Amino acid sequence: MSKGITKRSENYSQWYNDLVVKADLAENSAVRGSMVIKPYGFAIWEKIQAQLDKMFKETGHENAYFPLFIPKSFFSKEAKHVEGFAKECAVVTHYRLKATADGKGVEVDPDAKLEEELIVRPTSETIIWNSYKNWIQSYRDLPILINQWANVVRWEMRTRLFLRTSEFLWQEGHTAHATKAEAIEETIKMVNVYAEFAENFMALPVIKGTKSENERFAGALETYSIEALMQDGKALQSGTSHFLGQNFAKAFDVKFTDKEGKLDYVWATSWGVSTRLMGALIMAHSDDNGLVLPPKLAPFQVVIVPIYKSQEELDKITNKANEIMALLRAKDITVKYDGRDTHRPGHKFAEYELKGVPVRIAIGPRDLEQNNVEIARRDTLEKKIYSQDNIADTISGLLADIQENIYNKAHKFREENTFKTNSYQEFKDILENKGGFILAHWDGTPETEEKIKAETKATIRCIPIDAEEEDGKCIFTGKPSKRRVIFAKAY
């Protein structure tokens, strides 16, 4: 098959789009800004969901479901939140269609106008805290540790598959606590869960940190994020966890009686990751030949392709493949056999390379004779002959090695593209010529960040949690600074 993927060096953005479409992950739909997630792409998302859901449950969270629609007035209740979210929203104004006069089409029934418009949720703090109000009376009702898997809509004019779409899928955790300390602990716990997931499952090294005021979630006192570096030197925010203080409790009047009988507002957090993670996964590891998937998130980890001339050869190979598949499945390795007679092996090889299947096994008549198989790794494109003896152990070891290798490669790339500078001129040079993360001093003011952004398009990605104390001067104003922050251009 001809892959027709643009090279990264030619046009990174086009490469990304080619990959998403040709690897059958997603496509644009007839509805502007909304995508269709195709089965192969959705299978990756299901793996992401399953693992995160497990981690959320292991940390004590339960799932629930809140309404898609939010009354317009709810958005006015939290002052900062209204600025951040009550903007580019899908607004439901009517609840009925009727046949047009000519009977051929449908039109909105003007008699079915809603008294109060409904907003398709861009995020659910308001509707959820409106419910929590009725659930919380005393400290005994706390904490509430709830997560929701849902679709949300934020109207976007310029969209990119997975990275920025008007409708996207995500999870949003919303927790309620009796104390500030407990809520902060939860906020940090969840950014740690995200980082662990990104590193151990997506093979994606991330930096954990807090957001500057400018980049904070609308309504949060503190936003933690995980930031990853893509191959074009741009940062991608991959998950956020917000300490919301008592803002939403005050907006929705959610009070509780503490152990001493004192009435106080409840403390809140929220945290989320979305189908944007798919974009990070694709961009971080893939190459000009197609997707490179970490084995832990690949819809199937191994594909077996028979090489044969006669039906007799095929039958023998199929028998052997069935044996091997049983051994692999016994070790929880997912495997697919591609015995299609409508496509040649070369076409199949190209297809699975494009789709990022971590390990490809080819079996021909000579392999059968010699008790061998040919194994190709997707990450290095290396091909090697292995014995059929202990095949499950061989593959299991290879998959672990690939997972590690992909992580290491991404980590090395980030190391090589993280720069430390004390000069604004050098800062601008790096941004212009190399991209990457830049560790620089900043005076801590929103104004300076704004000015740097206006001149360079770079923003503060985060103030790393583990940043060392270091006296320095802001690269832009020269004012004193206590630690370096990470600047980058971002998706």
Next chain:
Amino acid sequence: MSKGITKRSENYSQWYNDLVVKADLAENSAVRGSMVIKPYGFAIWEKIQAQLDKMFKETGHENAYFPLFIPKSFFSKEAKHVEGFAKECAVVTHYRLKATADGKGVEVDPDAKLEEELIVRPTSETIIWNSYKNWIQSYRDLPILINQWANVVRWEMRTRLFLRTSEFLWQEGHTAHATKAEAIEETIKMVNVYAEFAENFMALPVIKGTKSENERFAGALETYSIEALMQDGKALQSGTSHFLGQNFAKAFDVKFTDKEGKLDYVWATSWGVSTRLMGALIMAHSDDNGLVLPPKLAPFQVVIVPIYKSQEELDKITNKANEIMALLRAKDITVKYDGRDTHRPGHKFAEYELKGVPVRIAIGPRDLEQNNVEIARRDTLEKKIYSQDNIADTISGLLADIQENIYNKAHKFREENTFKTNSYQEFKDILENKGGFILAHWDGTPETEEKIKAETKATIRCIPIDAEEEDGKCIFTGKPSKRRVIFAKAY
């Protein structure tokens, strides 16, 4: 705890609502017609989802995701479909809010009016077939076997938690086939999957059949359904599977080249079940004490409650409970230990009875001494002393027995409330005084069904697949009929 549940005999409808709310399954939200599914209710839905998803995948289906919004014009493309679905819909007309002049609230920005209104999907045939058009060229691209888990909105004026809400959660399968025979086979396969799920997991006996023309899905040539009988003698349609013929392929111009090189329209099916299943599950088995959950769908199957006076006693019981839990979990039995010191055992007993936990284990100091536990079954409310020896086998056997007993009870109820009649007078008497399923002859015309419905509120629930051929006369018109159909009042 005081349960405050209305008795079924007093007010069945109120009993249902009390149960849903007091057992923490769901509640009404601030958005008219939309519910909040609370963690305990959602945990049941997750069990339903997980099992169905497994069965869909075992029958060759993959998941995908299509847009929430559908362009208004799509609804006019299939003539029958527009009548059925382009009515009570949520309509998005604008994509932006702005601050009000006083700066205190938000209002819809009149400049952000959409050129074409978007409909929040009431079902996704149109948007999906619009995508399939680009996916299908040849018979090699078929079949497409896709399922989607999603939220949908059908505006409702009179809503009831789970049974009828404006927004609900469901799955919708949408398949595309090269031949009529294959599409019909798929339609029947999926109604069988639903029936198997209802009977083996929900412990809900169902009747499989085809719908009369009046009750058919808008755009379908044939609709299969599973029909269950609730304790108030009303039927609840619990799942439907539609043979759509070539209607949607024609509406969206989806053609394929067959093996002989001939161009033809693609054949379609669609099938779905929704959070309505929660309503069926609750109503079919529960009693005046609360929920009765089949063990296979209970969020946790066993709860252990310690009975103690001193901390020392509690510690010893907790140790024993931990041992027992390890044994149960090794057998994949889900179990919760309720060591809360804020509530008395009696309160806990009532709570788990209300929540339908299949097996309750109580352990007191004397049980420890005598190597016993006290076990209460939720289905029969029977209490019995068992030895701690082989406790996991005991519980495992009990859970299987409860699952079977609940099914048998529901089956017996249905048998006792299924009536055969040849007299319209008796037909009306049964409906008025007993309810239930009525097997009666019908002349096969929509007009007769309409008239019967107008006079009695009963509709044809289905024409059972396994109905015996039997010559008879329509109870209403006296015209000849070949088989009996099932009439009932329905949810």
